[in-house]
Amino acid sequence: MKKVTIQKINGNDYVLQDTDGTLYEKNIEIRDGFALNVNDIIYLDDEILKEITLFSFGKLYNDKNVSTKDVIKIVHDNTSYYLQRYYG
Numbered sequence: 001m002k003k004v005t006i007q008k009i010n011g012n013d014y015v016l017q018d019t020d021g022t023l024y025e026k027n028i029e030i031r032d033g034f035a036l037n038v039n040d041i042i043y044l045d046d047e048i049l050k051e052i053t054l055f056s057f058g059k060l061y062n063d064k065n066v067s068t069k070d071v072i073k074i075v076h077d078n079t080s081y082y083l084q085r086y087y088g
Contacts, residue, residue: 002045002046004049005042013026018049027053029056031057032059042075044073045072048072058083059083059084
């Protein structure tokens with residue numbers, strides 16, 4: 001998993017920066033009442049950073065059958081949240 005920090009938010013458009021200083025622009029929809037903030041940390045699969053698509057994440061609905069590549073960890077104010085990628 002790769003660690004990125006949210007640098008900028010404009011609606012569902014996020015600018016993320018990894019520990020090497022590389023910037024990524026991603027369109028991310030967060031469901032279920034979760035909200036991301038500037039300076040939140042996200043741990044996600046490297047493949048998500050390479051993919052160009054709309055991403056949608058929400059609470060885990062089937063944690064026994066979900067692939068680890070589809071789970072992100074969000075750290076906000078020293079509290080961790082785990083969200084699952086939704087397809088479709």
